[in-house]
Structures are given as structure tokens and as C-alpha cells.
Amino acid sequence: MQFLAAIGRTFLVFLTQTGRLALFTSSGVSHAIRPPLFLRQIIRQMVDIGYYSLPVVGLTALFTGMVLALQSYSGFSRFQAEGAIATVVVLSITRELGPVLAGLMVAGRIGAAMAAEIGTMRVTEQIDALSTLSTNPMKYLVAPRLLAGVTMLPLLVLTADIIGVFGGFLVGVYRLNFNPASYIARTWEYLEPVDVISGLVKAAVFGFVIALMGCYFGYRSKGGAQGVGQATTNSVVSASILILILNYLITGLFFSTK
Amino acid sequence: MTDTPKIALKHVHKRFGHKVVLNGIDLEVGRGESLVIIGGSGTGKSVMLKCILGLLHPDSGSIKVDGEETTRLRPREREKLLHKFGMLFQGAALFDSLPVWENVAFGLIQGEHMPRAKAKEIAVRKLAAVGLNADVAELSPAELSGGMQKRVGLARAIADEPEIIFFDEPTTGLDPIMADVINELIVKCVKDLGATAVTITHDMASARKIADRVAMIHQGKIIWTGHAKDIDNSGNPYVDQFVHGRGDGPIQMQVRAL
Ligand SMILES: Nc1ncnc2c1ncn2[C@@H]1O[C@H](COP(=O)(O)OP(=O)(O)O)[C@@H](O)[C@H]1O
Ligand SMILES: [Mg+2]
Numbered sequence: 427m428q429f430l431a432a433i434g435r436t437f438l439v440f441l442t443q444t445g446r447l448a449l450f451t452s453s454g455v456s457h458a459i460r461p462p463l464f465l466r467q468i469i470r471q472m473v474d475i476g477y478y479s480l481p482v483v484g485l486t487a488l489f490t491g492m493v494l495a496l497q498s499y500s501g502f503s504r505f506q507a508e509g510a511i512a513t514v515v516v517l518s519i520t521r522e523l524g525p526v527l528a529g530l531m532v533a534g535r536i537g538a539a540m541a542a543e544i545g546t547m548r549v550t551e552q553i554d555a556l557s558t559l560s561t562n563p564m565k566y567l568v569a570p571r572l573l574a575g576v577t578m579l580p581l582l583v584l585t586a587d588i589i590g591v592f593g594g595f596l597v598g599v600y601r602l603n604f605n606p607a608s609y610i611a612r613t614w615e616y617l618e619p620v621d622v623i624s625g626l627v628k629a630a631v632f633g634f635v636i637a638l639m640g641c642y643f644g645y646r647s648k649g650g651a652q653g654v655g656q657a658t659t660n661s662v663v664s665a666s667i668l669i670l671i672l673n674y675l676i677t678g679l680f681f682s683t684k
Numbered sequence: 685m686t687d688t689p690k691i692a693l694k695h696v697h698k699r700f701g702h703k704v705v706l707n708g709i710d711l712e713v714g715r716g717e718s719l720v721i722i723g724g725s726g727t728g729k730s731v732m733l734k735c736i737l738g739l740l741h742p743d744s745g746s747i748k749v750d751g752e753e754t755t756r757l758r759p760r761e762r763e764k765l766l767h768k769f770g771m772l773f774q775g776a777a778l779f780d781s782l783p784v785w786e787n788v789a790f791g792l793i794q795g796e797h798m799p800r801a802k803a804k805e806i807a808v809r810k811l812a813a814v815g816l817n818a819d820v821a822e823l824s825p826a827e828l829s830g831g832m833q834k835r836v837g838l839a840r841a842i843a844d845e846p847e848i849i850f851f852d853e854p855t856t857g858l859d860p861i862m863a864d865v866i867n868e869l870i871v872k873c874v875k876d877l878g879a880t881a882v883t884i885t886h887d888m889a890s891a892r893k894i895a896d897r898v899a900m901i902h903q904g905k906i907i908w909t910g911h912a913k914d915i916d917n918s919g920n921p922y923v924d925q926f927v928h929g930r931g932d933g934p935i936q937m938q939v940r941a942l
Contacts, residue, residue: 464794543781551777554739558771559840560763560795 450642457562458569467566471574475536475633476581482535483528487586490523491515491593499602511602512612515594520621521681524586525579526673529632532579533639533665540571540640541661545647545654553645568645571637579633580626587625624680631676632669639665688751690715690848690880691736696745698731705731706742707904718874718881720891720912722926723901724935729884730774732901733850737769738762749848767795770846770879774853776837778825784836785811785821791844810839814869831862835869842873849874851883855890867893888927891915900926902935 498514544567547553556563591613598604639661647657689712698706705728713719723729734740736747738754747754754765778787786793788810789803798806808818814835825833834854841849851870855863867890874881874894883894891898895912900923908920915927925933 547779550775551773552779554734554737555771555773555777555779555840557739558737558766558769559791560766561790562759562763566794 446646447642450645451638453564454568454572454638454641457565458572462565463573464566464570467570468573471570472578474539475532475574475637476578479528479532479535479578479582480585482531483582483586484589486527486531487519487524487590488593490527491519491590491595492597494518494523494590495594495597495602499597508602509612511598511604512594512609513616515598516591516613516617517621519590519594520587520617520625522625522673522677524590525583525625525628525632526669528579528583528586528629529636529669529673530666532582532633533636533662533669536575537636537640537661537665538658540637541644541647541658542654544641544644545657548645548647549650549653563645568641571641572634575633575637576630577633579629579636583625583629584622587622620680624676627680628673628676631672635668635672636665639668688715689713689748690717690750691882692746692748692751693732693736694746694748696732696735696747697743698728698735698740699743704904706735709745709901709904709906711899711906711909713880713882716878716880718871718883718894718896720883720885720895720898721901722886722888722891722898722923724886724926727901728904729901730852733771733852733882733884737766737771737850767844768847769850770841770844770848771850772834772837772841772852772854774856776825776830776833778833778836778840780825782825783821784816784823784825784828787825787836788821788839788843790840796844807839807843810843811836813842813873814839815865831858831866834858834866838866838869838873842877845877846879847877848880848882849877851881851885853884853886855885855887860889863887863890864893870894886926888929 494515495511498511499508502508502510502514544553547567553563553567556566595606595609595613598609599606643657643661643664644654647653691711691713693709693711696706696709697704709732721729721732731740735742736749736754738757742755745755749765749768754762757765778784779790782790785804785807788807789798789800792798792803792806793800804821808821811818811821816832816835816839820828820832820836825836828836838854854866854870858866870881870883871894873879881894883890885891885894892912892915897909898912898915899906899909900920901907902922908918908923910918915923918924921934925935
């Protein structure tokens with residue numbers, strides 16, 4: 427019986443958590459789409475997410491593109507399919523690796539920072555102070571981060587796509603001695619708009635999830651420094667897992683009928 | 685109308701899980717009065733203030749401000765009501781992402797949509813009123829000592845000229861001289877604004893200086909209220925013990941033998 431009780435309790439906790447998250451999400455979204463908006467805050471977050479994540483996302487994409495080219499060469503050359511390398515690189519990057527890797531990197535960088543900042547504000551009563559100064563914390567703290575996440579991640583991923591393909595190109599031309607013009611032609615040959623667009627849709631969703639998890643766990647953190655640390659960990663772990671699950675689901679939506 | 689209390693609490697209950705914190709608080713604060721609330725640590729003093737501000741929701745009971753019930757306000761109405769309030773938090777709760785002047789001007793810029801330049805002027809004036817010169821305005825809160833942070837918190841609390849000001853342990857953690865400076869500032873600011881003030885403290889020197897009236901909270905109830913001058917002959921053993929800071933008496937600390 428005790429075993430059943432434990433399962434029941436876990437299930438109830440899960441339900442309350444989901445309910446809380448749903449309420450938090452709807453409140454955050456409703457503040458993000460209703461004026462007035464805090465422009466200064468939005469811009470600050472956009473710069474933080476978009477601009478300062480460029481180096482880490484760029485490096486990730488560059489080396490991913492490079493290793494993709496190298497790895498597919500060593501595989502494809504076994505059955506004389508080297509010509510497919512450029513296509514493999516561009517499709518893998520735009521459809522999957524660009525958004526997923528950028529998402530995971532940004533979750534570690536931005537999601538953690540959001541949870542830590544908002545969590546510290548919670549435990550030092552700064553969030554309460556916002557309310558007493560007639561400023562809704564959901565509007566001032568959460569909405570700008572959600573908006574910045576949704577808009578900046580697609581831009582980051584687009585950049586990552588270009589850099590990743592370029593990485594493949596570098597390896598293809600300088601290491602594997604492809605003709606540059608034909609590598610580029612191969613890259614474009616089978617690329618369709620939906621490949622890029624699906625990646626950007628994923629990016630927008632991931633950006634939302636990263637910001638949401640950072641804000642949610644930060645907002646609910648309690649119990650001093652330890653609580654803030656816990657919030658940071660929770661936000662990164664849950665954002666990463668959600669990114670991988672949602673990635674599968676969105677891929678299914680876009681490409682299942684083919 | 686003159687005898688409507690500014691703030692009136694009736695049978696206010698609040699518990700966290702199984703822990704009962706407020707167990708039927710009854711309290712009235714008159715217009716323009718300075719009430720000091722004394723009581724041991726963890727007796728729910730901060731929780732009571734947060735219930736009045738709507739940062740926490742009481743489980744039951746009534747809280748009226750200017751004769752109007754506030755426990756079931758919608759977020760918009762709550763925001764409007766909070767314009768009447770200023771609060772100095774226990775840890776000052778300054779926004780550490782903003783310079784000192786923007787902290788002080790926060791309510792003016794965000795709450796009242798004042799142009800930044802004008803708000804800054806007022807902020808510098810308010811800083812002067814709490815004895816801080818204009819150089820401090822550009823610093824970040826983290827660069828200030830505890831006493832200075834409290835003063836900035838005070839300047840922020842009075843910046844948009846509230847009708848009611850709450851001070852949560854304004855002198856805790858300060859040396860006796862700085863504590864006295866803060867006390868003087870509180871008395872002066874409250875008088876200048878003609879505001880109603882509620883101060884939480886367990887510093888008796890501070891209480892004597894600030895209070896028109898004193899209320900003592902113990903085990904979630906107000907057990908005594910009276911004029912500040914009667915505090916030494918209250919005839920209440922709990923108050924006596926607290927005022928004289930004696931270890932033995934009716935208030936028992938839950939300390940287990942080692
Ligand atoms: N948000 C909260 N969640 C759970 N317990 C809380 C919360 N806020 C306060 N408490 C508990 O309520 C009690 C009273 O807290 P508080 O009002 O801060 O005490 P004080 O009188 O020292 O200001 C404490 O035991 C504290 O642990
Ligand atoms: Mg307290």
C-alpha cells in the first residue's frame with residue numbers, strides 16, 4: 427500500500443507542478459503580448475541572448491560542420507558517395523544540429539543566467555520590491571526575456587547555419603580537395619526552404635522554452651544561495667530535455683509525411 | 685471620515701503548510717500615525733506587512749486600507765493601491781542591475797512614466813534628503829555599505845511620496861550610530877510627508893524614537909497595543925520581558941538542551 431501511496435503522491439506533485447507551470451506560462455505570455463512593454467529591458471535581453479551568445483554558438487556550429495564533412499567523407503567514400511557530403515552537411519545543420527546545438531548551448535549560457543538573476547532577486551526580496559513600486563514583475567522581468575528568447579534564437583540559428591555550412595565547406599575544400607564551386611553548387615542543389623524554416627521554427631520554440639524555464643525556476647526559488655543554485659540546475663536540465671523532446675516532435679510535424 | 689483607520693486588519697490568518705504564522709491578527713493604524721510593531725524573530729512580522737501589501741495572500745480575514753477591502757483586489761486595482769505605499773525592505777532589496785539613482789527613481793519612471801532626466805533630478809534630491817551626495821547616484825548598489833544601502837532604500841521608499849510607509853527592521857545589522865541616523869531620517873521623512881508609518885523592529889531604542897504607538901506580536905497574535913510612553917509600565921509580562929530583553933519569562937524560546 428505504501429508503494430501505491432508513493433506513486434500517488436509523486437503523481438499529485440507532478441500535476442501541481444504542471445499546473446503551476448501552465449499558469450506561469452499563460453501569465454508570462456499574456457504580459458508579453460499586451461502593452462505596455464519595457465523596451466529597455468527587451469533590448470538588454472536581446473543583446474544578452476543574441477549578441478553575446480554569438481561566439482559560443484558560432485564555434486559550436488563551425489566545428490560541427492567541419493566534423494560532419496570529415497565524418498561523412500570517411501563513411502561515404504566506402505561506397506563512392508562522396509558527392510553527397512555537401513548535401514548531408516547542409517541538411518543536418520539546418521534541420522537538426524543548428525537549432526539543437528545552439529539551443530543546448532544557449533540553455534547553458536542564458537537559461538542558467540536568467541534563473542540565477544531572477545532567483546537572486548526573489549530571495550533578496552527584489553521581486554517584492556518591484557511590486558511595491560507598482561511594477562508587475564511578470565511584465566518587467568519575465569515578458570522581456572520570453573520575447574527576446576523567441577526572437578533572438580532564430581537569428582542565432584540562422585547564423586549558426588551559415589557558419590556550420592561554411593565549416594563543412596572548409597573541410598571539403600581544403601582537407602578533402604573538393605572543387606569549391608561544385609561543393610557550393612551541391613550545397614544548394616537539394617536544399618529546400620522547409621529545411622531552413624523548420625530549423626528556425628524549432629529555434630523560436632527553443633528560445634521560448636529556455637527563457638521560460640530560466641524565469642520559472644528563478645521566480646519560484648527560495649531558501650537563499652542554495653535555492654538559487656538548485657533553480658539554476660533545474661532550469662538548464664529541464665530546458666535541455668524539453669529541447670530534445672520538442673525537437674523530435676517538431677521534426678515529426680514537418681517531415682513525417684515525406 | 686476622520687475616524688476611518690488608514691489600515692485595519694481583522695482576524696487575519698496565514699499559514700504555510702502546517703505552520704500557522706498569523707493566527708487572527710487584529711490591528712488598526714490611524715491616519716498619520718507612526719506605529720511600531722515589536723516581537724521576536726520569526727513571529728510573522730514581515731509576513732503581516734506582506735499580507736497588507738498583497739505580496740502574500742492571507743488565508744482568511746479582512747484587510748482594509750482607507751476603509752476599502754483589499755484582500756480580493758484584481759491585479760490592476762492592486763497596482764493602483766500600491767501607489768499609496770512605500771516600503772523599506774529588511775535587506776534593502778535594491779535592484780543590483782541598476783545604478784543607485786535609477787533605484788530611487790524606479791517608481792517615478794516605471795510607475796508614473798516620468799521622463800528619465802526629471803526623475804533623476806528628483807532622485808538626487810531624495811538622496812540628499814537621506815544624507816547621500818550626488819556622487820553616490822552613479823554607483824551600483826553593491827558598492828555601498830549596509831547603512832548606505834538602507835538609506836538608498838529609504839530614499840526609494842519615499843521617492844513617489846507615498847501615503848503609507850512600511851519599514852521592515854530598518855536598523856537591524858547597523859552600528860548604533862548609523863542606526864540612530866536612520867531613526868532620525870525615518871522620523872523626519874514621515875513627518876515631512878505627513879505619512880502613516882508602520883515600522884517593524886526589535887530594537888527598543890529605535891522603537892522609542894519612532895513610535896507614537898506600539899503593538900506587540902507573539903505567536904501570530906497582537907497581544908498588546910499602547911502608547912509609546914506606556915511601554916515601560918504596560919503591565920503585560922510579555923512586553924516587559926521583550927522590552928528588557930530577559931531570557932526568562934513567559935516567552936519561551938524553543939531551545940533544546942545540547
Ligand atoms: N514564503 C514563505 N514560505 C514559507 N514559510 C515562510 C514564508 N515566509 C515566511 N515564512 C515563515 O513564516 C515565519 C515568519 O516569518 P517572518 O514574518 O519573516 O518573521 P519575522 O517576524 O522575523 O519577520 C517564519 O517561520 C518563516 O519561516
Ligand atoms: Mg522579518
